[in-house]
Amino acid sequence: MAKKTKDDTPIGPTGRPYQGFPIPAPLKAHGPARIIALCNQKGGVGKTTTSINLAASLAEYGRKVLAVDFDPQGALSAGLGIPTHDIPTVYDLLLDTKRDAHDAIVHTGVEGLDLIPANIDLSAAEVHLVNEVARETILSRVLRQVAGEYDVILIDCQPSLGLLTVNALTAAHGVLIPLECEFFALRGVALLIETIDKVRDRLNPSIQLDGLLATMYDARTLHSREVLERVVEAFGDDVLETVIGRTVKFPDASVSGVPITEFAPEHPAAQAYLRLARELVARGAVA
Numbered sequence: 001m002a003k004k005t006k007d008d009t010p011i012g013p014t015g016r017p018y019q020g021f022p023i024p025a026p027l028k029a030h031g032p033a034r035i036i037a038l039c040n041q042k043g044g045v046g047k048t049t050t051s052i053n054l055a056a057s058l059a060e061y062g063r064k065v066l067a068v069d070f071d072p073q074g075a076l077s078a079g080l081g082i083p084t085h086d087i088p089t090v091y092d093l094l095l096d097t098k099r100d101a102h103d104a105i106v107h108t109g110v111e112g113l114d115l116i117p118a119n120i121d122l123s124a125a126e127v128h129l130v131n132e133v134a135r136e137t138i139l140s141r142v143l144r145q146v147a148g149e150y151d152v153i154l155i156d157c158q159p160s161l162g163l164l165t166v167n168a169l170t171a172a173h174g175v176l177i178p179l180e181c182e183f184f185a186l187r188g189v190a191l192l193i194e195t196i197d198k199v200r201d202r203l204n205p206s207i208q209l210d211g212l213l214a215t216m217y218d219a220r221t222l223h224s225r226e227v228l229e230r231v232v233e234a235f236g237d238d239v240l241e242t243v244i245g246r247t248v249k250f251p252d253a254s255v256s257g258v259p260i261t262e263f264a265p266e267h268p269a270a271q272a273y274l275r276l277a278r279e280l281v282a283r284g285a286v287a
């Protein structure tokens with residue numbers, strides 16, 4: 001943050017004056033949840049890492065958070081240290097909507113953060129659901145059962161724009177799009193926005209774009225800075241001010257099955273996710 005405005009405020013990486021965002025006031029009561037889908041059909045852009053660490057950060061600010069693993073790879077469940085064989089998962093809830101969604105909720109090691117896990121079973125869901133009536137609204141109906149008990153529900157989508165992702169977008173109030181600061185970052189984003197627009201037209205008129213989050217940013221490389229500049233040019237204030245730096249602490253924390261906010265709370269990357277949580281509260285995307 002070398003650059004400064006005229007009145008000496010540092011400029012953040014997105015070119016706007018750097019703000020810290022206030023610590024969110026405690027909530028007096030919990031729920032109903034605002035549902036946010038973390039979505040990008042491009043693989044490996046930080047959807048799961050953001051789901052884990054944003055969820056933990058919001059929980060740290062006293063929000064009741066439910067994270068929903070919606071990827072058959074089960075990386076969100078693994079990243080939160082939850083083994084997923086032989087327990088009810090989101091797949092069971094999708095296939096039998098009469099089943100109580102509470103059956104599949106597990107408490108994580110982070111206070112205030114619960115999880116609906118997923119495992120490889122979920123890979124069969126698209127095939128099973130394709131002939132269902134109102135097949136796009138199944139997740140929405142599942143989450144309705146538990147939304148009253150949480151302040152925010154984060155859905156970690158798989159890297160595809162198939163029926164599962166459409167279910168997530170139909171259930172969601174908002175979408176958060178993580179983008180890796182790499183050359184092809186913007187490739188595919190137009191198609192994703194088009195998909196969100198279609199879902200808004202046909203299934204979920206009130207869905208909002210909560211923001212684009214730049215991840216794996218390396219301020220030392222011209223390349224990272226140029227990519228971020230292009231993203232800001234294309235999406236303006238929809239690009240969140242908080243930018244997540246590239247660091248090996250994330251892979252390390254995932255392997256230990258804990259969020260970075262617990263693994264290395266003082267690390268700048270943990271601080272970045274806490275700031276993202278504060279920014280989303282400040283923007284009104286989270287209570």
Ligand SMILES: Nc1ncnc2c1ncn2[C@@H]1O[C@H](COP(=O)(O)OP(=O)(O)OP(=O)(O)O)[C@@H](O)[C@H]1O
Pocket residue numbers: 042043044045046047048049050071075157158159215216217244245246247248250251252254
């Ligand atoms: N800021 C970061 N710095 C360094 N590595 C990161 C960062 N964020 C994520 N990673 C690593 O990059 C890889 C991909 O991240 P992640 O799994 O969060 O992406 P994803 O979008 O969920 O991937 P997929 O599309 O496969 O679900 C992981 O190994 C993760 O640990």
Ligand SMILES: [Mg+2]
Pocket residue numbers: 047048049071075156157158
């Ligand atoms: Mg993932």
